[in-house]
Amino acid sequence: MIKENLTKVQENIQAACIRAGRNRKEVTLIAVSKTNPVSCIEEVLEEGVIEFGENKVQELTEKYRVLPKDLNWHLIGHLQTNKVKYIVDKVKLIHSVDSVRLAEAIDKEAAKRNVICDILIEVNIAKEDSKYGIFAEDVYPFLLEISKFKNIRVKGLMTIAPFVENPEKNREHFRNLRQLNIDIKLKNIDNVSMDVLSMGMTGDYEVAIEEGATMVRVGTGIFGERNYTI
Template structure:
């Protein structure tokens, strides 16, 4: 199937998932932003997706994103969804509109320093390791709100919400409790009304589990294979 056909199906699934949300769900937003994840897909595929209506591109690797962005120029938003090391912060701040993967005060401080030097205020999300997996990055859920308070004091960083990655389950329904807990944490973060923040994005859900993620309150999803097919290695 074509990228356009796949994208249409993904959007239909998102709309259907929004309508299935519990009426008591605190996260009431009906608008869900789709980030097309282009890791290991070429510029031609990205251009096809943009022509079909994609407005935001997500990349795991800064170097790969930089090469693609140079060709595409500023047609879309660029989101960093992969782990960010402090020695890559300058490149990240120069390139990305939203960084999903901030999981420590150390990284946040470096983003603040670099963004200040570049005359920018960098939008970020806190990455939360809700499943406490040793193989995944992210701050523990019990420490996420404390990190948020620290970030709110930074002049050149704007905290815009939170992100999580669920374990890969054979049945996406297994991710539902985790996503539900993440949505609750997101609402606690929002209710803190921290200064210098704009808490609007709950980023959770990828190709295998985004429908459940949206049903449980996600308003930002990261879809790669569901749009582009299997990655080319």
């Protein structure tokens, strides 16, 4: 069933790119493997997907240890500063940076390991009380403050849009995040490239692609409903 689900997701991504007049190569699919066993990840691997997203540091490091080392891991969940040291040299991208304190911790741990860590700024674009992330109007001053860190690179923005039955309701949020991304890119901040826009999940990734997403994070759409007891 996983392979059939993946095929459908890939078809949907292609269709959304066509509708938006975009090249399919502009969009990276991240298979969100949280709570799914290694055997499920291996099924997706067989289909050529190498980008995987995890919410929890412990789960990511456990899977990193047993799976091939040429996979690209994305930490997409909230990250505590005391957990940074476990993943800073294992992940391709940290999607959820939302404080100077966290950025500083990542910078320090990356320096210790002599690596440059790529990060995204998590933006609470809909200003939901239940969500992490900084507000859109605070992103520019935040970037000015963290751009001085030498061992992190800001690659762009990420958001988790509201849970909605109708994905069209999130179109405005995705459009606003893209515009924010464009506005900041025009400011040419040192050490900030703004080439990545991580937005869209199982329920709304097609709309996100139409509005400019370069990364979509799809879990349930590929692996099915999660088993939170494992």
